[in-house]
Amino acid sequence: MTQARPEVTVKIGGVTRILPSARAGSMGRVPLVEFIGDSEFTKAVAEEMLVMIPGGTEVLLTVVTNALPLAHELSHLSGLPYECVRKKRRPYMQDPIIQDAPSMTLGVAETFWLDSPHAARLKGKKVAIVQDVISSGGTAQTLARIAERAGGTVTGYLAAFRQGESALSLPFKYLEKLPAHI
Amino acid sequence: MKTHNVQVGDVSRELPIVEVAPGVNVALFNMLGDTEVTEAAGKALARLLPGDIDVLVTPEVKALSLAHVISRETGKPYIVIRKTQKPYMVDPVAREVVSITTGIPQLLVLDGFDVPKVKGRRVAIVDDVVSSGGTLHSLRQIIDEVGGEVAAVLAVFTEGEERSEVTALGHLPLFPGS
Numbered sequence: 001m002t003q004a005r006p007e008v009t010v011k012i013g014g015v016t017r018i019l020p021s022a023r024a025g026s027m028g029r030v031p032l033v034e035f036i037g038d039s040e041f042t043k044a045v046a047e048e049m050l051v052m053i054p055g056g057t058e059v060l061l062t063v064v065t066n067a068l069p070l071a072h073e074l075s076h077l078s079g080l081p082y083e084c085v086r087k088k089r090r091p092y093m094q095d096p097i098i099q100d101a102p103s104m105t106l107g108v109a110e111t112f113w114l115d116s117p118h119a120a121r122l123k124g125k126k127v128a129i130v131q132d133v134i135s136s137g138g139t140a141q142t143l144a145r146i147a148e149r150a151g152g153t154v155t156g157y158l159a160a161f162r163q164g165e166s167a168l169s170l171p172f173k174y175l176e177k178l179p180a181h182i
Numbered sequence: 183m184k185t186h187n188v189q190v191g192d193v194s195r196e197l198p199i200v201e202v203a204p205g206v207n208v209a210l211f212n213m214l215g216d217t218e219v220t221e222a223a224g225k226a227l228a229r230l231l232p233g234d235i236d237v238l239v240t241p242e243v244k245a246l247s248l249a250h251v252i253s254r255e256t257g258k259p260y261i262v263i264r265k266t267q268k269p270y271m272v273d274p275v276a277r278e279v280v281s282i283t284t285g286i287p288q289l290l291v292l293d294g295f296d297v298p299k300v301k302g303r304r305v306a307i308v309d310d311v312v313s314s315g316g317t318l319h320s321l322r323q324i325i326d327e328v329g330g331e332v333a334a335v336l337a338v339f340t341e342g343e344e345r346s347e348v349t350a351l352g353h354l355p356l357f358p359g360s
Contacts (some may be wrong), residue, residue, distance in 0.1 A: 102341070
């Protein structure tokens with residue numbers, strides 16, 4: 001007999017998924033949302049998130065990796081372009097914007113990179129921050145800082161899910177709340 | 183800046199020519215943030231995907247949106263091979279590869295969680311550009327090791343030498359050093 005684990009089920013736009021979970025130290029298990037590999041769920045979530053894009057937004061900004069297919073689909077459906085911040089320096093980058101991000105997934109601090117040709121596409125533009133999951137708000141804040149350093153103005157913060165509580169008072173919009181641990 | 187014109191479906195782009203290593207200049211094709219090119223390429227490659235393929239496998243990160251579009255258009259699932267080992271991975275399978283666009287050795291890692299989706303299945307590898315073939319070779323090794331069969335390789339472009347085993351929408355030349 002296998003012991004039944006508690007499960008988190010989400011239903012977005014008619015698509016239902018049982019979320020996998022990962023063990024996270026002494027906190028128990030953390031439910032994970034996977035857009036990578038799941039084009040059906042990605043499309044359904046993007047369709048529901050369309051109305052959350054603030055009016056006047058000219059470009060979407062996201063960060064690798066799990067939110068990438070979601071940002072692509074949102075861009076495709078809305079007709080707005082998107083830019084994607086990297087978490088590694090690439091050799092072809094020229095004069096990139098470099099921004100340290102606070103502790104993130106599983107407590108690892110990271111550095112965000114946006115190459116100058118991509119940063120140039122944010123200059124003077126109204127930018128909406130797009131994420132898969134907002135938890136502490138640290139990633140959202142780092143992306144906003146990059147948008148501002150590139151000369152853009154942040155119109156709002158969109159995420160598919162919110163997980164746990166944020167100490168930051170950023171104006172998030174999200175579809176559903178997930179438990180921080182199960 | 184020197185550029186190289188490419189056509190993807192009915193979308194045209196001027197690719198910047200950049201030096202990625204001393205004396206090695208390439209036309210830099212980056213689909214990240216280019217929804218129009220990704221959609222055009224993904225829909226074109228979806229039409230070229232053999233019908234008996236079970237699953238798509240792609241290396242992160244630039245080809246990820248491409249695999250998403252091919253998956254959405256064909257209904258086939260896709261799996262992403264990561265470039266770092268994540269703490270949550272179960273029994274990961276790893277290979278090292280030297281990529282032409284990075285010049286440094288990098289890791290390709292398949293999460294053990296994804297192994298059953300590849301084992302005994304007919305796999306199509308999906309990438310943005312197949313150049314030296316280093317990434318492709320490592321991807322084949324990982325897929326072989328876990329019991330999958332590479333039945334097709336799809337890319338937007340081949341680069342340098344043409345490759346008959348790759349189904350591509352176009353070809354990028356290498357450019358002499360300036």
